[in-house]
Amino acid sequence: MVRQEKSFASQEFPRWKLVALIDYAIDYGRFAFSSDVPHICRKVGKLVLIHEEYMAIALAQAEEARSVDEVPVGAVIVREGIILAAAHNQREQLRDPTAHAEMIAITQAATALDSWRLEGCSLYVTLEPCPMCAGAILQARVSQVVFGAADPKAGAVCSLYQLLDDERMNHKTEAIGGVMSEQCGKLLTGFFAEKRRIGKK
Amino acid sequence: MVRQEKSFASQEFPRWKLVALIDYAIDYGRFAFSSDVPHICRKVGKLVLIHEEYMAIALAQAEEARSVDEVPVGAVIVREGIILAAAHNQREQLRDPTAHAEMIAITQAATALDSWRLEGCSLYVTLEPCPMCAGAILQARVSQVVFGAADPKAGAVCSLYQLLDDERMNHKTEAIGGVMSEQCGKLLTGFFAEKRRIGKK
Numbered sequence: 044m045v046r047q048e049k050s051f052a053s054q055e056f057p058r059w060k061l062v063a064l065i066d067y068a069i070d071y072g073r074f075a076f077s078s079d080v081p082h083i084c085r086k087v088g089k090l091v092l093i094h095e096e097y098m099a100i101a102l103a104q105a106e107e108a109r110s111v112d113e114v115p116v117g118a119v120i121v122r123e124g125i126i127l128a129a130a131h132n133q134r135e136q137l138r139d140p141t142a143h144a145e146m147i148a149i150t151q152a153a154t155a156l157d158s159w160r161l162e163g164c165s166l167y168v169t170l171e172p173c174p175m176c177a178g179a180i181l182q183a184r185v186s187q188v189v190f191g192a193a194d195p196k197a198g199a200v201c202s203l204y205q206l207l208d209d210e211r212m213n214h215k216t217e218a219i220g221g222v223m224s225e226q227c228g229k230l231l232t233g234f235f236a237e238k239r240r241i242g243k244k
Numbered sequence: 245m246v247r248q249e250k251s252f253a254s255q256e257f258p259r260w261k262l263v264a265l266i267d268y269a270i271d272y273g274r275f276a277f278s279s280d281v282p283h284i285c286r287k288v289g290k291l292v293l294i295h296e297e298y299m300a301i302a303l304a305q306a307e308e309a310r311s312v313d314e315v316p317v318g319a320v321i322v323r324e325g326i327i328l329a330a331a332h333n334q335r336e337q338l339r340d341p342t343a344h345a346e347m348i349a350i351t352q353a354a355t356a357l358d359s360w361r362l363e364g365c366s367l368y369v370t371l372e373p374c375p376m377c378a379g380a381i382l383q384a385r386v387s388q389v390v391f392g393a394a395d396p397k398a399g400a401v402c403s404l405y406q407l408l409d410d411e412r413m414n415h416k417t418e419a420i421g422g423v424m425s426e427q428c429g430k431l432l433t434g435f436f437a438e439k440r441r442i443g444k445k
Contacts, residue, residue, distance in 0.1 A: 139360055140354060140361075141342070158339055159336070159338075159343075173379055175378075175382070176379070178375030178376025178379050181376070199379070
Protein backbone atom coordinates (compact mmCIF):
# COMPACT_ATOMS: atom_id res chain seq x y z
CA MET A 44 0.00 0.00 0.00
CA VAL A 45 2.79 2.35 0.91
CA ARG A 46 4.29 1.83 -2.53
CA GLN A 47 1.07 2.70 -4.30
CA GLU A 48 0.90 6.05 -2.55
CA LYS A 49 4.57 6.74 -3.18
CA SER A 50 4.17 5.92 -6.82
CA PHE A 51 1.34 8.39 -7.18
CA ALA A 52 3.18 11.11 -5.26
CA SER A 53 6.21 10.73 -7.52
CA GLN A 54 4.42 12.56 -10.34
CA GLU A 55 5.41 9.86 -12.77
CA PHE A 56 1.79 8.96 -13.33
CA PRO A 57 0.39 12.41 -14.19
CA ARG A 58 3.19 13.16 -16.66
CA TRP A 59 2.38 10.61 -19.34
CA LYS A 60 -1.31 11.28 -19.05
CA LEU A 61 -0.79 14.88 -20.14
CA VAL A 62 1.50 14.36 -23.08
CA ALA A 63 -1.23 14.40 -25.70
CA LEU A 64 -2.43 17.75 -24.45
CA ILE A 65 1.05 19.24 -24.54
CA ASP A 66 1.41 18.02 -28.11
CA TYR A 67 -1.91 19.57 -28.95
CA ALA A 68 -0.86 22.93 -27.56
CA ILE A 69 2.19 22.86 -29.79
CA ASP A 70 0.31 21.71 -32.88
CA TYR A 71 -2.62 24.05 -32.77
CA GLY A 72 -1.16 27.11 -31.12
CA ARG A 73 -4.54 28.18 -29.80
CA PHE A 74 -3.93 27.04 -26.24
CA ALA A 75 -0.70 26.92 -24.32
CA PHE A 76 0.61 25.39 -21.13
CA SER A 77 1.98 27.33 -18.23
CA SER A 78 5.41 25.82 -17.78
CA ASP A 79 5.28 26.46 -14.03
CA VAL A 80 2.00 24.61 -13.48
CA PRO A 81 2.09 22.01 -16.24
CA HIS A 82 -1.39 20.60 -15.76
CA ILE A 83 -3.26 23.88 -15.93
CA CYS A 84 -4.15 24.68 -19.51
CA ARG A 85 -3.88 28.41 -20.13
CA LYS A 86 -6.28 29.72 -22.72
CA VAL A 87 -4.66 32.17 -25.09
CA GLY A 88 -7.20 32.49 -27.88
CA LYS A 89 -10.87 32.36 -28.72
CA LEU A 90 -13.20 31.78 -25.77
CA VAL A 91 -15.67 29.20 -27.01
CA LEU A 92 -15.35 26.83 -29.92
CA ILE A 93 -18.43 25.25 -31.39
CA HIS A 94 -19.05 21.48 -31.44
CA GLU A 95 -17.52 21.06 -34.89
CA GLU A 96 -14.31 22.77 -33.87
CA TYR A 97 -13.82 20.54 -30.83
CA MET A 98 -14.74 17.50 -32.91
CA ALA A 99 -12.09 18.53 -35.45
CA ILE A 100 -9.53 18.33 -32.65
CA ALA A 101 -10.84 14.88 -31.66
CA LEU A 102 -10.56 13.91 -35.36
CA ALA A 103 -6.94 15.08 -35.42
CA GLN A 104 -6.35 12.79 -32.45
CA ALA A 105 -8.03 9.94 -34.35
CA GLU A 106 -5.65 10.62 -37.27
CA GLU A 107 -2.75 10.33 -34.80
CA ALA A 108 -4.10 6.92 -33.79
CA ARG A 109 -4.25 5.80 -37.43
CA SER A 110 -0.70 6.96 -38.02
CA VAL A 111 0.49 4.45 -35.42
CA ASP A 112 -1.84 1.68 -36.62
CA GLU A 113 -4.38 2.01 -33.81
CA VAL A 114 -8.14 1.93 -34.47
CA PRO A 115 -8.67 5.65 -35.25
CA VAL A 116 -10.75 7.10 -32.43
CA GLY A 117 -9.97 10.42 -30.75
CA ALA A 118 -11.44 12.29 -27.78
CA VAL A 119 -11.28 15.77 -26.25
CA ILE A 120 -12.61 17.04 -22.90
CA VAL A 121 -13.57 20.69 -22.52
CA ARG A 122 -14.78 22.79 -19.59
CA GLU A 123 -15.79 26.42 -19.89
CA GLY A 124 -14.06 26.68 -23.25
CA ILE A 125 -10.78 25.26 -21.94
CA ILE A 126 -9.46 21.98 -23.31
CA LEU A 127 -8.48 19.76 -20.39
CA ALA A 128 -7.66 16.60 -22.31
CA ALA A 129 -7.00 15.32 -25.83
CA ALA A 130 -6.24 11.65 -26.40
CA HIS A 131 -6.53 8.82 -28.85
CA ASN A 132 -6.93 5.07 -28.71
CA GLN A 133 -3.69 3.42 -27.57
CA ARG A 134 -4.76 -0.15 -26.97
CA GLU A 135 -2.05 -1.76 -29.07
CA GLN A 136 0.75 0.60 -28.11
CA LEU A 137 0.09 0.26 -24.38
CA ARG A 138 -1.12 -3.34 -24.67
CA ASP A 139 -3.96 -2.22 -22.41
CA PRO A 140 -7.59 -3.13 -23.18
CA THR A 141 -8.77 -0.13 -21.15
CA ALA A 142 -6.74 2.40 -23.20
CA HIS A 143 -9.60 3.75 -25.30
CA ALA A 144 -9.45 7.44 -26.25
CA GLU A 145 -12.26 8.37 -23.82
CA MET A 146 -10.68 6.55 -20.87
CA ILE A 147 -7.30 8.23 -21.33
CA ALA A 148 -8.99 11.61 -21.80
CA ILE A 149 -11.05 11.15 -18.61
CA THR A 150 -7.93 10.34 -16.58
CA GLN A 151 -6.11 13.32 -18.17
CA ALA A 152 -8.97 15.70 -17.31
CA ALA A 153 -9.23 14.34 -13.75
CA THR A 154 -5.49 14.93 -13.36
CA ALA A 155 -5.83 18.47 -14.75
CA LEU A 156 -8.67 19.24 -12.29
CA ASP A 157 -7.13 17.19 -9.45
CA SER A 158 -10.55 15.63 -8.93
CA TRP A 159 -12.39 12.55 -10.17
CA ARG A 160 -15.55 14.64 -10.66
CA LEU A 161 -15.79 16.05 -14.17
CA GLU A 162 -19.02 17.97 -13.62
CA GLY A 163 -19.43 20.76 -16.15
CA CYS A 164 -17.21 18.96 -18.65
CA SER A 165 -18.10 18.04 -22.24
CA LEU A 166 -16.46 15.01 -23.84
CA TYR A 167 -16.08 15.00 -27.64
CA VAL A 168 -15.35 11.65 -29.25
CA THR A 169 -15.29 10.58 -32.88
CA LEU A 170 -17.14 7.26 -32.26
CA GLU A 171 -20.13 6.44 -30.06
CA PRO A 172 -18.71 5.20 -26.72
CA CYS A 173 -18.74 1.47 -25.88
CA PRO A 174 -20.18 0.20 -22.55
CA MET A 175 -16.81 0.60 -20.78
CA CYS A 176 -16.42 4.21 -21.88
CA ALA A 177 -20.07 5.12 -21.32
CA GLY A 178 -19.76 3.62 -17.83
CA ALA A 179 -16.62 5.68 -17.20
CA ILE A 180 -18.43 8.83 -18.39
CA LEU A 181 -21.10 8.16 -15.74
CA GLN A 182 -18.51 7.37 -13.06
CA ALA A 183 -16.79 10.69 -13.83
CA ARG A 184 -20.08 12.66 -13.77
CA VAL A 185 -19.31 14.12 -17.22
CA SER A 186 -22.13 16.56 -18.07
CA GLN A 187 -22.26 16.21 -21.85
CA VAL A 188 -21.06 13.79 -24.51
CA VAL A 189 -20.83 14.78 -28.18
CA PHE A 190 -19.96 11.96 -30.55
CA GLY A 191 -19.40 11.64 -34.28
CA ALA A 192 -20.20 8.27 -35.88
CA ALA A 193 -22.67 5.87 -34.28
CA ASP A 194 -21.42 2.35 -33.50
CA PRO A 195 -24.23 -0.12 -34.26
CA LYS A 196 -22.10 -3.08 -33.14
CA ALA A 197 -20.99 -1.88 -29.69
CA GLY A 198 -22.33 1.63 -29.01
CA ALA A 199 -23.76 2.18 -25.54
CA VAL A 200 -25.23 5.67 -25.93
CA CYS A 201 -27.96 5.07 -28.53
CA SER A 202 -27.18 1.80 -30.37
CA LEU A 203 -27.02 -1.36 -28.20
CA TYR A 204 -27.62 0.40 -24.89
CA GLN A 205 -28.69 3.84 -23.70
CA LEU A 206 -26.47 3.87 -20.62
CA LEU A 207 -26.20 7.66 -20.33
CA ASP A 208 -29.96 8.04 -20.01
CA ASP A 209 -30.79 5.41 -17.38
CA GLU A 210 -32.97 6.75 -14.53
CA ARG A 211 -31.73 3.96 -12.24
CA MET A 212 -28.10 5.13 -12.31
CA ASN A 213 -26.90 7.90 -9.96
CA HIS A 214 -25.95 10.20 -12.85
CA LYS A 215 -27.26 11.05 -16.30
CA THR A 216 -25.22 12.58 -19.11
CA GLU A 217 -26.66 14.59 -21.98
CA ALA A 218 -25.66 13.14 -25.36
CA ILE A 219 -25.49 14.61 -28.86
CA GLY A 220 -24.63 12.31 -31.77
CA GLY A 221 -23.77 12.70 -35.43
CA VAL A 222 -21.43 15.71 -35.24
CA MET A 223 -19.08 15.40 -38.24
CA SER A 224 -20.20 11.78 -38.43
CA GLU A 225 -19.20 11.39 -42.07
CA GLN A 226 -15.56 12.33 -41.51
CA CYS A 227 -15.38 10.35 -38.25
CA GLY A 228 -16.94 7.26 -39.85
CA LYS A 229 -14.82 7.49 -43.04
CA LEU A 230 -11.63 7.39 -41.02
CA LEU A 231 -12.78 4.15 -39.39
CA THR A 232 -14.14 2.42 -42.50
CA GLY A 233 -10.98 3.40 -44.42
CA PHE A 234 -8.81 1.95 -41.65
CA PHE A 235 -10.65 -1.38 -41.58
CA ALA A 236 -10.83 -1.60 -45.40
CA GLU A 237 -7.05 -1.16 -45.50
CA LYS A 238 -6.64 -3.87 -42.83
CA ARG A 239 -8.76 -6.26 -44.92
CA ARG A 240 -6.85 -5.36 -48.09
CA ILE A 241 -3.53 -6.15 -46.41
CA GLY A 242 -5.01 -9.34 -44.96
CA LYS A 243 -6.02 -10.53 -48.44
CA LYS A 244 -2.58 -9.98 -49.98
CA MET B 245 2.79 11.43 -30.33
CA VAL B 246 6.53 10.93 -29.96
CA ARG B 247 6.28 11.81 -26.30
CA GLN B 248 3.55 9.27 -25.66
CA GLU B 249 5.71 6.50 -27.03
CA LYS B 250 8.74 7.68 -25.11
CA SER B 251 6.79 7.89 -21.92
CA PHE B 252 5.57 4.35 -22.31
CA ALA B 253 9.02 3.06 -23.17
CA SER B 254 10.45 4.70 -20.06
CA GLN B 255 8.87 1.96 -17.90
CA GLU B 256 7.40 4.57 -15.59
CA PHE B 257 3.91 3.50 -16.51
CA PRO B 258 4.19 -0.25 -15.89
CA ARG B 259 5.82 0.24 -12.49
CA TRP B 260 2.91 1.76 -10.61
CA LYS B 261 0.48 -0.67 -12.18
CA LEU B 262 2.33 -3.59 -10.64
CA VAL B 263 2.82 -2.31 -7.13
CA ALA B 264 -0.24 -4.02 -5.68
CA LEU B 265 0.98 -7.35 -7.00
CA ILE B 266 4.44 -6.88 -5.56
CA ASP B 267 2.85 -6.06 -2.20
CA TYR B 268 0.75 -9.16 -2.47
CA ALA B 269 3.78 -11.32 -3.15
CA ILE B 270 5.39 -9.97 0.00
CA ASP B 271 2.27 -10.31 2.13
CA TYR B 272 1.24 -13.80 1.16
CA GLY B 273 4.56 -15.41 0.36
CA ARG B 274 2.92 -17.87 -1.99
CA PHE B 275 4.05 -16.18 -5.21
CA ALA B 276 7.17 -14.17 -5.91
CA PHE B 277 8.50 -11.86 -8.58
CA SER B 278 11.52 -12.56 -10.68
CA SER B 279 13.68 -9.50 -10.10
CA ASP B 280 15.16 -9.76 -13.60
CA VAL B 281 11.82 -9.78 -15.41
CA PRO B 282 9.61 -7.78 -13.05
CA HIS B 283 6.34 -8.28 -14.87
CA ILE B 284 6.41 -12.06 -14.99
CA CYS B 285 4.89 -13.55 -11.87
CA ARG B 286 6.82 -16.68 -10.87
CA LYS B 287 4.72 -19.31 -9.15
CA VAL B 288 6.43 -20.82 -6.12
CA GLY B 289 3.62 -22.62 -4.34
CA LYS B 290 0.32 -24.43 -4.70
CA LEU B 291 -0.96 -24.84 -8.27
CA VAL B 292 -4.67 -24.16 -8.08
CA LEU B 293 -6.68 -22.34 -5.46
CA ILE B 294 -10.46 -22.69 -5.34
CA HIS B 295 -12.86 -19.76 -5.84
CA GLU B 296 -13.08 -19.00 -2.13
CA GLU B 297 -9.34 -18.80 -1.77
CA TYR B 298 -8.97 -16.32 -4.62
CA MET B 299 -11.93 -14.36 -3.31
CA ALA B 300 -10.23 -14.21 0.10
CA ILE B 301 -7.29 -12.49 -1.61
CA ALA B 302 -9.67 -10.05 -3.31
CA LEU B 303 -11.24 -9.45 0.11
CA ALA B 304 -7.81 -8.70 1.59
CA GLN B 305 -7.40 -6.12 -1.19
CA ALA B 306 -10.81 -4.66 -0.28
CA GLU B 307 -9.63 -4.38 3.35
CA GLU B 308 -6.59 -2.48 2.05
CA ALA B 309 -8.96 -0.07 0.31
CA ARG B 310 -10.93 0.45 3.52
CA SER B 311 -7.74 1.14 5.46
CA VAL B 312 -7.09 4.16 3.23
CA ASP B 313 -10.73 5.30 3.25
CA GLU B 314 -11.59 4.04 -0.25
CA VAL B 315 -14.87 2.22 -0.97
CA PRO B 316 -13.75 -1.35 -0.08
CA VAL B 317 -13.69 -3.35 -3.30
CA GLY B 318 -10.84 -5.68 -4.28
CA ALA B 319 -10.04 -7.72 -7.39
CA VAL B 320 -7.68 -10.51 -8.41
CA ILE B 321 -6.92 -11.92 -11.89
CA VAL B 322 -5.76 -15.51 -12.23
CA ARG B 323 -4.65 -17.60 -15.20
CA GLU B 324 -3.77 -21.27 -14.94
CA GLY B 325 -3.46 -20.98 -11.18
CA ILE B 326 -1.09 -18.02 -11.37
CA ILE B 327 -2.14 -14.68 -9.91
CA LEU B 328 -1.40 -11.99 -12.49
CA ALA B 329 -2.99 -9.04 -10.71
CA ALA B 330 -4.33 -7.97 -7.32
CA ALA B 331 -5.72 -4.47 -6.87
CA HIS B 332 -8.22 -2.39 -4.96
CA ASN B 333 -10.31 0.66 -5.60
CA GLN B 334 -8.13 3.79 -5.66
CA ARG B 335 -10.53 6.43 -6.95
CA GLU B 336 -9.90 8.93 -4.18
CA GLN B 337 -6.17 8.35 -3.85
CA LEU B 338 -5.54 8.70 -7.59
CA ARG B 339 -8.39 11.20 -8.10
CA ASP B 340 -9.26 9.06 -11.10
CA PRO B 341 -12.88 8.01 -11.76
CA THR B 342 -11.63 5.02 -13.79
CA ALA B 343 -9.51 3.62 -10.91
CA HIS B 344 -11.89 0.84 -9.84
CA ALA B 345 -10.29 -2.38 -8.56
CA GLU B 346 -11.21 -4.33 -11.72
CA MET B 347 -9.79 -1.67 -14.08
CA ILE B 348 -6.45 -1.52 -12.29
CA ALA B 349 -6.30 -5.33 -12.13
CA ILE B 350 -7.04 -5.62 -15.87
CA THR B 351 -4.22 -3.19 -16.73
CA GLN B 352 -1.88 -5.04 -14.33
CA ALA B 353 -2.69 -8.42 -15.91
CA ALA B 354 -2.29 -7.03 -19.44
CA THR B 355 1.11 -5.67 -18.42
CA ALA B 356 2.06 -9.03 -16.92
CA LEU B 357 1.06 -10.86 -20.13
CA ASP B 358 2.31 -8.05 -22.43
CA SER B 359 -1.00 -8.30 -24.28
CA TRP B 360 -4.40 -6.67 -24.07
CA ARG B 361 -6.07 -10.07 -24.52
CA LEU B 362 -6.83 -11.75 -21.22
CA GLU B 363 -8.27 -14.94 -22.70
CA GLY B 364 -8.13 -17.81 -20.23
CA CYS B 365 -8.13 -15.40 -17.29
CA SER B 366 -10.56 -15.40 -14.35
CA LEU B 367 -11.31 -12.14 -12.57
CA TYR B 368 -12.36 -12.32 -8.92
CA VAL B 369 -13.99 -9.22 -7.47
CA THR B 370 -15.76 -8.62 -4.17
CA LEU B 371 -18.63 -6.58 -5.72
CA GLU B 372 -20.63 -7.11 -8.90
CA PRO B 373 -18.92 -5.02 -11.64
CA CYS B 374 -20.46 -1.70 -12.77
CA PRO B 375 -21.06 -0.98 -16.51
CA MET B 376 -17.54 0.49 -16.91
CA CYS B 377 -15.86 -2.55 -15.40
CA ALA B 378 -18.13 -5.09 -17.13
CA GLY B 379 -17.37 -3.29 -20.41
CA ALA B 380 -13.63 -3.47 -19.68
CA ILE B 381 -13.97 -7.21 -18.92
CA LEU B 382 -15.48 -7.68 -22.40
CA GLN B 383 -12.84 -5.45 -24.04
CA ALA B 384 -10.12 -7.58 -22.41
CA ARG B 385 -11.76 -10.89 -23.44
CA VAL B 386 -11.66 -12.11 -19.82
CA SER B 387 -13.01 -15.68 -19.80
CA GLN B 388 -14.64 -15.83 -16.37
CA VAL B 389 -15.80 -13.39 -13.70
CA VAL B 390 -16.44 -14.50 -10.12
CA PHE B 391 -17.96 -11.87 -7.87
CA GLY B 392 -19.01 -11.68 -4.23
CA ALA B 393 -21.85 -9.32 -3.35
CA ALA B 394 -24.44 -8.28 -5.93
CA ASP B 395 -24.90 -4.54 -6.54
CA PRO B 396 -28.61 -3.86 -7.08
CA LYS B 397 -27.95 -0.12 -7.64
CA ALA B 398 -25.27 -0.29 -10.34
CA GLY B 399 -24.38 -3.92 -11.11
CA ALA B 400 -24.00 -4.75 -14.81
CA VAL B 401 -23.61 -8.54 -14.63
CA CYS B 402 -26.99 -9.61 -13.24
CA SER B 403 -28.64 -6.58 -11.57
CA LEU B 404 -29.29 -3.54 -13.83
CA TYR B 405 -27.70 -5.04 -16.96
CA GLN B 406 -26.45 -8.43 -18.10
CA LEU B 407 -23.58 -7.06 -20.17
CA LEU B 408 -21.41 -10.19 -19.99
CA ASP B 409 -24.12 -12.32 -21.58
CA ASP B 410 -25.13 -10.20 -24.58
CA GLU B 411 -25.20 -12.14 -27.86
CA ARG B 412 -24.76 -8.89 -29.81
CA MET B 413 -21.32 -8.14 -28.36
CA ASN B 414 -18.18 -9.71 -29.86
CA HIS B 415 -17.32 -11.52 -26.62
CA LYS B 416 -19.18 -13.24 -23.79
CA THR B 417 -17.79 -13.84 -20.31
CA GLU B 418 -18.97 -16.57 -17.97
CA ALA B 419 -20.09 -15.18 -14.61
CA ILE B 420 -20.46 -16.70 -11.15
CA GLY B 421 -21.95 -14.57 -8.36
CA GLY B 422 -22.38 -14.85 -4.61
CA VAL B 423 -18.97 -16.30 -3.68
CA MET B 424 -18.31 -15.19 -0.07
CA SER B 425 -21.04 -12.62 -0.65
CA GLU B 426 -21.73 -12.15 3.05
CA GLN B 427 -18.17 -11.12 3.93
CA CYS B 428 -17.86 -9.01 0.77
CA GLY B 429 -21.17 -7.24 1.42
CA LYS B 430 -20.51 -6.73 5.16
CA LEU B 431 -17.30 -4.89 4.41
CA LEU B 432 -19.22 -2.47 2.16
CA THR B 433 -22.25 -1.94 4.41
CA GLY B 434 -19.94 -1.45 7.41
CA PHE B 435 -17.93 1.16 5.47
CA PHE B 436 -21.00 3.15 4.44
CA ALA B 437 -22.61 2.85 7.92
CA GLU B 438 -19.42 4.31 9.40
CA LYS B 439 -19.48 7.14 6.81
CA ARG B 440 -23.08 7.97 7.78
CA ARG B 441 -22.24 7.81 11.48
CA ILE B 442 -19.38 10.27 11.04
CA GLY B 443 -21.60 12.47 8.87
CA LYS B 444 -24.24 12.67 11.61
CA LYS B 445 -21.78 13.72 14.32
